Each structure stands twice: as structure tokens, then as C-alpha cells.
Amino acid sequence: MLLLIQYTLIFASVLLLVALGGCFSERSGVINIGLEGIMVMGALGGALTMKFLPADTPAAGIVLLVTLCSMLLGMVYSLLLAVAAIHFKADQTLVGTAMNMLGLAAATVFVKAMNTAADSSNVSSIIQYIEPKKALLVNIGGFEYNWFMAMAVLALILSYITLYKTRFGLRLMACGEHPQAADSVGINVYKMRYAGVLISGALGGLGGIVYITAGVSEWKFENGVAGFGFLALAVMIFGQWKPVRIALAALLFGLFRALSNVYAGFDVLASLNLPSTFYNLLPYLISLVVLAFTSSKSRAPKAEGIPYDKGQR
DSSP: HHHHHHHHHHHHHHHHHHHHHHHHHHHHOOOOOOOHHHHHHHHHHHHHHHSSOOOOHHHHHHHHHHHHHHHHHHHHHHHHIIIIIIOOOOOOHHHHHHHHHHHHHHHHHHHHHHHHHHHHHHOEEEEEEEHHHHHEEEETTEEEEEEEHOOOOOOHHHHHHHHHHHHHHHHHHHHHHHHHHHHHTTTOOHHHHHHHHHHHHHHHHHHHOOOOOOOSSSGGGGGGGTTTHHHHHHHHHHHHTTTHHHHHHHHHHHHHHHHHHHGGGGGGHHTTOOOOHHHHHHHHHHHHHHHHGGGGOOOOOOOTTTTOTTTOO
């Protein structure tokens, strides 16, 4: 049971961070389908940081640098969406889809080239981070606590305060609901949308490194992040673009994802003799069922996906 709770919390942390990122972007009026690609790039930034950090780096330094590098690379990559969707008014769904494909391909090619340069016989897309990963973990009575869990809770609190208690958050949401009205009172819609997408990139990038360090000490970048970016979008929609509801949805989906790691430890589940692939499929199947019954009542920001035209009223 302790292991189930552990995996539920870490996978819920991934979904919470990425879904909150998507929430900021869509609240500003930009649909971010590219969360999957952003996660991969954030994972790449964090993994490279752990690989090349000096062996004597303090644990606190490892946690801080890995977090910052993942968020930074996620933000930089999200600029592709921001520039294309906000500046050039490109179709946001197509740009996000292209980012997902590009992120996975670019990370795979880069890691393979790096490994080949270091060892000509090594053409894998694997990065190992066995020792640095230990800095992320604290064992408390058999429970493996991960510092990223605390970051996810902090991100939830800050997201709630930012969106509902600050001038910036209220202006951001106004740009996603009625950008023309927001512009008429002096709010720079373009800047607010850029801010929303960049925050989305930072949180999505952080979610990427949390995902690849959740249970293993190396990652094969050809595998990407197994659709977690799209699962986070489902969490965001199920959570009605509201941080607290998103957190509850993340816990629900995180529980189903955790079952694929620990089902063998439960006699009831093991006795069903279901293949492990069924449990891997479960969170995605649940997301389809949940969205089928709830999406009709979802209220997305009114102006999301609509390029802003300053001359339109």
C-alpha cells in the first residue's frame, strides 16, 4: 500500500505540474497541444544536467540546478508555440502537434549524437543519472519521498494565488475570455499570452524531468514520455481549468497510472491474471471515459485557440 501511495503521488505530481502549465497557457487564450514535446525537452535538460554535474555537487545544488535547467529548456522550447501562435497567428493545434514530433525527434538525435561522440560503439539514446538521482530522494520510514512532490504542491498553491489573487492572473484570464475588452482597458494581450505560454513551458519542462526520474535511473529518449502530455490535457479539462480541481483530477489519474507499477503486490489484482499492458492502458482508457461524460459540460476560456487581432472588435 505504501508503494501505491508513493507512485500515485509522484505520477500525480507530473500530471499536476504539466496540467497547471496547460492551464496558464489556455487561460491566456493559447491552446498548448505541445505539452508532450515540452516535457521531452524539459526531461532532456534535467537529464543532461545530472549527467554532467560534478560528482561532489551538494544534494541541494543538484535539485536546484536540475529544476532550473528543466524549466529553462521547457520555456525556450515553448517559445516556438508563442511566436508561431501569437506573432504569426498560426493554427495552434497544428503548431502544438508539430512540437510534439519535433521534441521527441530532436531529443533522440541529440542524445544519440552525444553518446556516439563519447563512444563510437554507443548509438543508444539513453542517459544515465544513477548517483545524481539519489539527491532527489529522501527515505522516510520506507516511503521514498521525492522533492518534486513538494514542488508540485508549491506550484499548486502559487498557481491558485497567481490566477485568483493577483492583478497579473486576473489580466491573464481576461485575455483568454475577451481579449478585445482586455485591450480596451490597457492590457497588452500579446505580452500576457506570451507570459502564459512561457509559464506553461516552465511547468511542462519540470513535469518532464519528474516523469523520467519517477522510477528509473536512466531514460531512453526514443520512448518519449508515453503520452503523459496528452493525459495532462485530459486532467486539465476534467479539472475545468481550475487549479484545485486539476489537483484532484491528477490524483485520480495518478492512482490508475500507479497501479501498473504495483498491481502484482495486490492479491486481488494479481489473481485476475490480466497482462501488465492492461494496467499501462488503464489511465488513458479512464481519461477517454471521463472526458466522454464530462466534456460536454466543460467551459473552456471563450477566446482560447483564437488568434488575437488588435483591429477586431
